[in-house]
Amino acid sequence: MTPAHAEALRRLRGAWGRMDGRTALVTGATRGIGLETAVRLAGLGAEVLVHGRDEGRGAAALAAVRAASAPGAAPAVYTADLSTRAGAHRLADAVLGDRPTLDVLVANAGVYSARRVETADGLELTFAVNVVAPLLLAVRLLPALRAAAPSRIVILSSASHWTGELDWDDLQLAAPGAYDALRAYDRSKLAVLMLTLALARRLEGSGVSAGCLDPGDVATTMLAAGWPDLQGISVEDGAVTSVYLASAPEAEGLSGVYFEAGAAVTPLAAALHVDDQERLWAEVEAVAGSLGL
Numbered sequence: 284m285t286p287a288h289a290e291a292l293r294r295l296r297g298a299w300g301r302m303d304g305r306t307a308l309v310t311g312a313t314r315g316i317g318l319e320t321a322v323r324l325a326g327l328g329a330e331v332l333v334h335g336r337d338e339g340r341g342a343a344a345l346a347a348v349r350a351a352s353a354p355g356a357a358p359a360v361y362t363a364d365l366s367t368r369a370g371a372h373r374l375a376d377a378v379l380g381d382r383p384t385l386d387v388l389v390a391n392a393g394v395y396s397a398r399r400v401e402t403a404d405g406l407e408l409t410f411a412v413n414v415v416a417p418l419l420l421a422v423r424l425l426p427a428l429r430a431a432a433p434s435r436i437v438i439l440s441s442a443s444h445w446t447g448e449l450d451w452d453d454l455q456l457a458a459p460g461a462y463d464a465l466r467a468y469d470r471s472k473l474a475v476l477m478l479t480l481a482l483a484r485r486l487e488g489s490g491v492s493a494g495c496l497d498p499g500d501v502a503t504t505m506l507a508a509g510w511p512d513l514q515g516i517s518v519e520d521g522a523v524t525s526v527y528l529a530s531a532p533e534a535e536g537l538s539g540v541y542f543e544a545g546a547a548v549t550p551l552a553a554a555l556h557v558d559d560q561e562r563l564w565a566e567v568e569a570v571a572g573s574l575g576l
């Protein structure tokens with residue numbers, strides 16, 4: 284990490300705010316950046332809803348979050364596989380059933396897949412988990428987020444988006460020889476960045492903000508699988524920006540932003556094309572059903 288990056292993260296950490304009385308859902312909170320984010324938000328006073336796809340890992344994450352929570356807080360765990368639309372809907376239904384209000388959604392769950400895997404819905408796994416699920420979940424949870432406004436949607440994109448390219452004719456990388464793990468991952472993080480900007484535009488004036496971020500190269504299971512030569516910063520540092528966007532008083536209302544290396548930066552020019560953002564939104568609706576927004 285460069286000294287400038289370290290200094291920027293120190294500043295963001297110093298700007299974190301108390302979360303007492305607020306509820307935050309963190310997806311993919313069973314390890315890595317998501318687990319650290321959930322624990323930190325609990326430490327700031329939030330009632331954290333931990334999401335995992337595996338019951339055992341979810342229970343372990345809940346125990347860690349409970350240990351960091353204030354005495355009165357009642358953290359909870361939700362189990363759902365976000366590779367399918369049904370899984371995302373199940374998670375949204377369960378949270379909406381339990382909570383009339385949600386102050387923060389951190390859409391953190393993500394995957395890097397060495398091989399092309401097709402989900403039960405017939406989608407390429409990386410696209411399903413990293414692109415469709417965060418958007419579907421954010422839109423489904425809007426009733427609770429609107430009820431808690433000012434509220435925040437924080438989505439994990441990546442600096443990998445800089446090398447992402449959308450092939451409109453083959454978004455699922457189904458053509459023979461088209462699949463490459465990095466190609467799938469980079470494009471998924473470009474796509475989710477574009478959709479975050481499209482979501483923020485739709486939410487203007489609603490009191491619900493939507494922003495996204497790169498956490499840095501963080502030493503997690505994912506980094507070891509996809510980028511074994513990179514050392515990675517600690518998860519403590521990797522979670523700083525997520526916690527900042529979720530909690531900092533100065534970040535309230537900050538919408539349509541992309542953070543990298545601890546600061547808001549202009550992303551890849553291709554991500555800013557509104558026509559392409561809208562085209563992508565329509566592509567997601569074509570596979571996930573109308574988002575009604």
Ligand SMILES: NC(=O)c1ccc[n+]([C@@H]2O[C@H](COP(=O)([O-])OP(=O)(O)OC[C@H]3O[C@@H](n4cnc5c(N)ncnc54)[C@H](OP(=O)(O)O)[C@@H]3O)[C@@H](O)[C@H]2O)c1
Pocket residue numbers: 310311312313314315316317335336337340363364365366391392393394412439440441442497498499500501502503504505506515
């Ligand atoms: N690490 C980095 O350097 C880096 C850089 C840029 C962006 N990011 C992004 O940051 C986020 C967190 O990454 P990480 O490095 O912390 O990864 P990680 O350690 O591999 O954790 C990923 C999390 O997502 C969950 N997940 C994966 N597939 C899922 C599915 N089908 N349904 C539900 N949950 C699923 C995992 O659950 P299990 O525990 O069950 O596997 C885990 O909780 C991701 O969106 C990633 O793309 C990471």
